[in-house]
Amino acid sequence: MNDMRPLERIVDTDNVKIAAKNVQVYYGDTHAIKDVDVDILANTVTAFIGPSGCGKSTFLRCINRMNDTIDIARIEGNILLDGEDIYDKRVDPVQLRARVGMVFQKPNPFPKSIYDNVAYGPKIHGLARNKAELDEIVEKALRRGAIWDEVKDRLHASGTGLSGGQQQRLCIARAVATEPEVLLMDEPCSALDPIATAQVEELIDELKETYSVVIVTHSMQQAARVSQKTAFFHLGNLVEYGDTGDIFNTPQDQRTESYITGRIG
Amino acid sequence: MTDATASGAAPERRHTSLMTADKGTRRRNAAEARFRAYGLAAIAVGLAALVILLVSILSQGLSSFRQAYVTLDVPLTAETLDPGGNRDPADIASVSTFGYSSIIRDAVLNTFRNAGIEIEGLSEDEARGIISPEASAQIRDRVLADPELIGQTVEIEVLANSWIDGYFKGRVTDRTAELNSNVSPAQIQLAQAMQDAGILNVHFNWAFITAPDASDNRPEAAGLGVAIIGSLYMMLIVLCLALPIGVAASIYLEEFAPQNWFTDVIEVNISNLAAVPSIVYGILGLAIFINFAGLPQSAPIVGGLVLTLMTLPTIIIATRASLKAVPPSIRDAALGIGASKMQSVFHHVLPLAMPGILTGTIIGLAQALGETAPLLLIGMVAFVRDYPAAPPDGFFDPASALPVQVYNWTQRADPAFVERASGAIIVLLVFLLIMNTLAIVLRRRFERRW
Numbered sequence: 001m002n003d004m005r006p007l008e009r010i011v012d013t014d015n016v017k018i019a020a021k022n023v024q025v026y027y028g029d030t031h032a033i034k035d036v037d038v039d040i041l042a043n044t045v046t047a048f049i050g051p052s053g054c055g056k057s058t059f060l061r062c063i064n065r066m067n068d069t070i071d072i073a074r075i076e077g078n079i080l081l082d083g084e085d086i087y088d089k090r091v092d093p094v095q096l097r098a099r100v101g102m103v104f105q106k107p108n109p110f111p112k113s114i115y116d117n118v119a120y121g122p123k124i125h126g127l128a129r130n131k132a133e134l135d136e137i138v139e140k141a142l143r144r145g146a147i148w149d150e151v152k153d154r155l156h157a158s159g160t161g162l163s164g165g166q167q168q169r170l171c172i173a174r175a176v177a178t179e180p181e182v183l184l185m186d187e188p189c190s191a192l193d194p195i196a197t198a199q200v201e202e203l204i205d206e207l208k209e210t211y212s213v214v215i216v217t218h219s220m221q222q223a224a225r226v227s228q229k230t231a232f233f234h235l236g237n238l239v240e241y242g243d244t245g246d247i248f249n250t251p252q253d254q255r256t257e258s259y260i261t262g263r264i265g
Numbered sequence: 266m267t268d269a270t271a272s273g274a275a276p277e278r279r280h281t282s283l284m285t286a287d288k289g290t291r292r293r294n295a296a297e298a299r300f301r302a303y304g305l306a307a308i309a310v311g312l313a314a315l316v317i318l319l320v321s322i323l324s325q326g327l328s329s330f331r332q333a334y335v336t337l338d339v340p341l342t343a344e345t346l347d348p349g350g351n352r353d354p355a356d357i358a359s360v361s362t363f364g365y366s367s368i369i370r371d372a373v374l375n376t377f378r379n380a381g382i383e384i385e386g387l388s389e390d391e392a393r394g395i396i397s398p399e400a401s402a403q404i405r406d407r408v409l410a411d412p413e414l415i416g417q418t419v420e421i422e423v424l425a426n427s428w429i430d431g432y433f434k435g436r437v438t439d440r441t442a443e444l445n446s447n448v449s450p451a452q453i454q455l456a457q458a459m460q461d462a463g464i465l466n467v468h469f470n471w472a473f474i475t476a477p478d479a480s481d482n483r484p485e486a487a488g489l490g491v492a493i494i495g496s497l498y499m500m501l502i503v504l505c506l507a508l509p510i511g512v513a514a515s516i517y518l519e520e521f522a523p524q525n526w527f528t529d530v531i532e533v534n535i536s537n538l539a540a541v542p543s544i545v546y547g548i549l550g551l552a553i554f555i556n557f558a559g560l561p562q563s564a565p566i567v568g569g570l571v572l573t574l575m576t577l578p579t580i581i582i583a584t585r586a587s588l589k590a591v592p593p594s595i596r597d598a599a600l601g602i603g604a605s606k607m608q609s610v611f612h613h614v615l616p617l618a619m620p621g622i623l624t625g626t627i628i629g630l631a632q633a634l635g636e637t638a639p640l641l642l643i644g645m646v647a648f649v650r651d652y653p654a655a656p657p658d659g660f661f662d663p664a665s666a667l668p669v670q671v672y673n674w675t676q677r678a679d680p681a682f683v684e685r686a687s688g689a690i691i692v693l694l695v696f697l698l699i700m701n702t703l704a705i706v707l708r709r710r711f712e713r714r715w
Contacts, residue, residue, distance in 0.1 A: 066600065069597075094603055094604070095603070097601060097603040101601065101602060101603075102597075103601075104594060104601065106594055110595065110599075111595075124604055175601070178602050178603055
């Protein structure tokens with residue numbers, strides 16, 4: 001069991017999609033993320049758990065440089081995507097975000113038609129040469145988002161007219177339409193009812209065949225259900241990272257155990 | 266048992282019947298009722314002010330859209346109008362309005378004879394005084410437009426004098442005419458007889474909207490044509506300059522500019538500019554556009570530039586407010602799928618902010634349309650009788666503007682101009698109403714698209 005300790009963990013380096021090394025994040029004077037080292041594997045669902053304000057969403061937003069939009073945020077350390085430092089000066093965040101897609105906590109479809117929502121990404125990245133190809137991409141994305149059957153008859157209705165769960169699946173479809181390699185999900189089910197949550201979780205399970213999925217969640221049950229790897233964050237530190245089963249059954253750190261059993265957080 | 270003593274710790278709060286309100290509740294309800302009364306009173310005062318304003322303007326100004334006209338049988342004698350006899354347009358044009366004076370006299374006498382009206386106790390000049398001094402110009406224009414008429418006797422409708430016109434609108438009565446050197450009771454009686462005979466009619470006056478301004482002694486001929494064109498030209502310039510500059514500045518400041526002391530200074534100054542008295546912009550325009558850049562005075566281009574400067578802060582503030590109102594989740598969504606900053610702004614944020622931007626722009630334009638003070642300083646108050654040419658050349662021709670025309674007319678002595686000024690205010694209000702309606706319609710339309 002000792003190999004579950006972060007420092008002693010042996011990972012298959014061929015399989016590592018994202019490697020974070022010694023990442024520090026500051027919001028002004030606040031040290032929000034401290035010394036985070038984590039290797040996120042390809043074709044795996046990795047869950048970030050932890051109490052509110054522990055930095056898991058902040059770290060997630062570092063992976064596709066969404067923190068760039070916050071003026072006071074400052075990031076140190078390295079995050080490597082396929083061995084390339086994404087914070088290198090030569091990296092254009094726009095290009096990065098096309099490869100690392102993101103689904104947000106609150107469903108945020110564009111106030112446009114369902115079709116345009118999904119087609120927007122492929123259009124700006126030039127993934128389709130003509131209307132027929134675009135139609136195909138949109139259909140494929142909506143099918144992957146497990147929402148095709150519900151919306152195929154009203155593709156030109158507004159995306160904001162859908163229910164919350166449908167909107168979130170539309171957002172997932174929109175994210176996968178640009179063919180990313182990594183999909184970041186920031187509490188994607190927090191605004192959804194249990195049925196919609198189940199649909200999204202099922203979807204996440206299918207998505208890991210193609211993508212590396214990183215999901216931030218407040219629900220430990222959800223983390224246990226969908227993920228293969230789990231990372232526990234506490235007060236800006238990565239406390240423990242390992243196979244989901246091990247984290248939940250035999251946590252090594254006192255804080256992890258307290259959180260999982262409901263004594264903190 | 267300790268619970269029982271604890272519940273008795275607040276003996277004042279006794280359970281009374283819900284059917285009677287207790288003291289605190291009554292006080293709160295009374296305060297609420299008072300507040301509602303204040304609110305209603307405030308609205309009532311506002312509405313009353315609006316009603317008084319509208320009633321006073323409409324009652325004074327509506328009559329300017331109607332005007333007394335006299336139908337004359339004009340003998341267009343060839344010897345007077347075309348001395349050469351060869352119907353050469355240049356020759357005909359060389360006869361000035363003074364040359365038409367005898368024609369008018371003949372026409373008036375002719376008309377009275379035909380209508381069977383006796384001129385008792387009035388000299389020929391007094392009888393002629395019923396007709397506006399503008400009549401000779403009206404007849405001359407008619408002849409120049411159609412030289413074939415020369416040699417015939419033609420029915421031409423000419424303006425009645427403003428005092429006679431005032432009699433039919435209740436501004437002049439027999440009593441006031443006795444004290445007035447401009448009009449006599451006998452003339453009024455004659456005018457009444459003319460109306461009875463059907464040669465004097467009061468009807469809708471298009472010339473008030475289309476004609477240029479007229480001199481002090483002929484208010485009946487004064488119109489808003491040049492002022493309306495001048496105002497339209499200026500609005501066109503303001504729209505073409507202020508909208509793109511204002512929107513571009515707001516987008517930069519709101520979406521792209523870094524947060525530092527420099528942008529803070531700009532921000533504060535824009536807010537301050539919105540509060541700068543408009544006459545200051547007039548002085549600025551005079552100094553920069555006329556004295557330094559050498560643009561012509563009284564020209565819509567200068568007025569438009571000055572009003573653009575004045576409207577910019579309004580548009581920038583409105584645009585920034587509506588950009589701020591677009592939820593950040595939309596920006597995140599666009600950035601999250603790999604849109605660039607500019608794509609996220611132009612594809613998603615700007616369309617959502619469009620209704621607010623358009624409303625702000627139209628309100629800014631409406632403000633500019635009603636602005637007088639800066640235009641006085643750049644010479645738009647000049648007396649302009651020639652219509653400006655079509656744009657873009659017309660932007661450099663002298664013109665007037667609607668609010669300046671109002672100001673101008675209220676300065677003149679003849680009471681007929683008071684009526685004209687009120688009429689001009691009505692036209693101005695109609696334009697403002699149209700613009701505000703447009704703002705509402707555009708807003709609805711753009712909001713429905715989403």
